[in-house]
Amino acid sequence: MTTTTLALLVPLLPFLGSAAGLLLGRTAPGYVRPLAVLPTLAAAVLAAIVAVRQGGGKTIEAATQLTPTGSVPIDLALNIDGFAALVAVLVGVVATCVQVYSTGYLRDDPRYPSYAALVSLFTSAMLLVVYSGDLMVLLVGWEIMGICSYFLVGHYWETPEARAASLKAFLVTKLGDVPFLFGLFALATDAGTFRIDGILETVRRDGLDHPTLIALLLLAGVAGKSAQFPLHNWLPDAMAGPTPVSALIHAATMVAAGIYFVARLLPVFTSSAAALTVLAVMAAVTMVGSALAALAQDDIKRVLAYSTIGQLGYMAGALAVGDRGAAVFHLMAHGAFKALLFLAAGVVIHAAGTNSLSAMSRMSGLTKRIPDAYWTMTVALLALAALPPFAGFFSKEAVLVAAEHTALGDRTVAPAGAGWTVLVAGLLTALLTAAYAMRLWLLAFRGRGAEAPDHGRQPLAMTTVLWVLAIPSLGFGLTVTYLDDWFDGNDLTPTVTTAVLGTGIAVIGAAVTYAVWRTLATKAPAREAVAAHVAHPDADAGQVEAEALHLPHPAEDPTDPGRALLGPLHRHAAAGFHLDALYAAVFVRPVLAAASLVRFLDREVVDTYVRGAGTGTQWLGWLVRRAQTGNVQTYLSALLAGSVVLAIAAVLVAAGA
DSSP: OOOHHHHHHHHHHHHHHHHHHHHHHTGGGGHHHHHHHHHHHHHHHHHHHHHHHHSSOOOOOOOOOOOOSSSSSSEEEEEEEEHHHHHHHHHHHHHHHHHHHHHTTTTTTTTTHHHHHHHHHHHHHHHHHBBSSSSHHHHHHHHHHHHHHHHHTTTTTTSSSHHHHHHHHHHHHHHHHHHHHHHHHHHHHHHOOOOHHHHHHHTTTTSHHHHHHHHHHHHHHHHHTOTTSSSSSSHHHHSOOOOOHHHHHHHHHHHHHHHHHHHTTTHHTTTTTHHHHHHHHHOOOOHHHHHHHTTOOOOHHHHHHHHHHHHHHHHHHHHTTHHHHHHHHHHHHHHHHHHHHHHHHHHHHHHTTTHHHHHHHHOOOHHHHHHHHHHHHHHHHHHHOOTTHHOOOOOHHHHHHHHHHHHTTSSOSHHHHHHHHHHHHHHHHHHHHHHHHHHHHHHSSSSSSEEEEOOOOOOHHHHHHHHHHHHHHHGGGGGOOOOOOOOGOOOOOOOOOHHHHHHHHHHHHHHHHHHHHHHHHHOOOOOOOOOOOOOTTOOOOHHHHHHHTTTTOOOOTTTTTHHHHHHGGGGOOOOGGGGHHIIIIIIHHHHHHHHHHHHHIIIIHHHHHHHHHHHHHHHHHHHHHHHOOOHHHHHHHHHHHHHHHHHHHHHHHHHOO
16 A cells, blocks of 8 residues: 555545444444544554655655636645654554553543544544645634534533633634634745645745745744743633643644644744744743743643643744744654643543642542552653753753853854843743642642542553553654654754753752752641542543542642742742733723623614614504594595695695795
8 A cells, every 4th residue: 555545544534433433333332432442543553664765865745636627726735744654653552552542531421422533533633734735724623623623622611710711712712813714825825826836836946025024924823732922821721621621732743743833844933034033032932931830730731731831932033043843843742742631631630520729639549549640740740840860850951951052153044143042941841830739740740648539540541541642652753863864864963062951950940849849848738638529430530530630729838848949939830920810901991891881772773763663653553543443424525635635735836936
């Protein structure tokens, strides 16, 4: 079978699995789990075969005209370079792990068939984005992901948090998609094609007439999809969805799509120094702001959500300095350890009966209850903190090296100012990342108080997946020297300067956080256990998580180092620096006020005229009906009176003339 045929099957198999799962979900529920896991697993295997055959060499291309448009044609095209081949493998592996994990996590959920089908469709849409060689076909996958995220985030639709989060995610991402669509049309107009290879050829010939405008319009869509400032605020709220959905969105789909899109079309963005500067500033603000917010969150999933935003900022920063190899390398490494973090967090939430770190810090024995989640989550947190030899160390150092070379003038693809912006923000974020990673680990696994509830052993499907993802989280960075061909031949190995500086800063951040925690724990008085939700031992983890959404978070833990480290900034960081309140004041309230005005005008003005017209017609009909007496003498008298009136009026008019 040819490589092109195999590549076509990669996005097609999960789509077919999704359709079959929806059709058979009610009539043959026993087939739902195999239809969820097997097509996705087959797609992952085929994506790996395609990557091996592509080998990081010549781009695999194939196309057929999808429909004649009379102007710019739309083609069903494949464009698989080294980046696309590797990202497709990441998507397939993470999606398979999520599907396997979900069979245990949501084993008693009555809506599991529709959930599994939507996850498969989500996976198919992302794979379509990865392999597509035509921007219009890519847009189809892009929008399908937005629709799927709406339904998956709102899976627990009984809770107001899930309903609000799904609507917010949909609206904010659509807000970015509007300028994104205009940017695609402007790009196709300048290039004369939607094909990616044709667009890149036009850029090489310096054929774009409006590169800055196009790049900025496209960046708006990327900011929405990849949760970059100022359109990042939907992602923390999206944690109201099931934990496996969070793992899929954060690790391999949705938020990765925007970064991947910029990497595929990076020459379009490097043709505008202004666009790269905007991207660098956006990445820097995203990195630092999200890291500060993560240090103040009490919900374990919101900590990880802000962590994702920060790591996406690193990827955007690498693209801002013109190094897509470093960006995609960090995308791959982050996909592995972030999927592991979320899936392990799901086990922690099930065991603790809450997602509050303050409540977990008042429990003891979580480590013994869930040893698999403890050890694998520790590995993932070390990778997140970018400590050697874990995967995050190598990928984050690749970003810092690229920024360093640009700042010092060794690379001239991007302005030196963009390099300095990304470098300084990246080092500061490394300090904060290690701090909130250590804080999460201490509060979740070093609690003191009553014994954590015993829910028994987790299903084998859940624990196995954790160890599978722990392997790349630990060792993927060590393989980078063997993957040079897939990363444009870039040398992604760390330099001594950035390795020592980045690692030293991370160690300082973790050590200071630990020291503050020990000091606070020594001074803190004896604490009473928090009455956390205790689920039935046989309850599946998804049910526990859904019920935990209703639980109020306990009072802040006096041993939490976040407040001590942030000081007066803590209150603002915990609220996401009040960005939601700002948007409510600037956009939501004016729109609601305008809607109220329109409703008032419609009811009190327009409806008044409508009612008046109806009432006038009714009264006229009443008068006409009263005049219909059936008496001929009355009719003749009225006719005579009317004639006299008309005659007098005619005389008066004639006299006046």
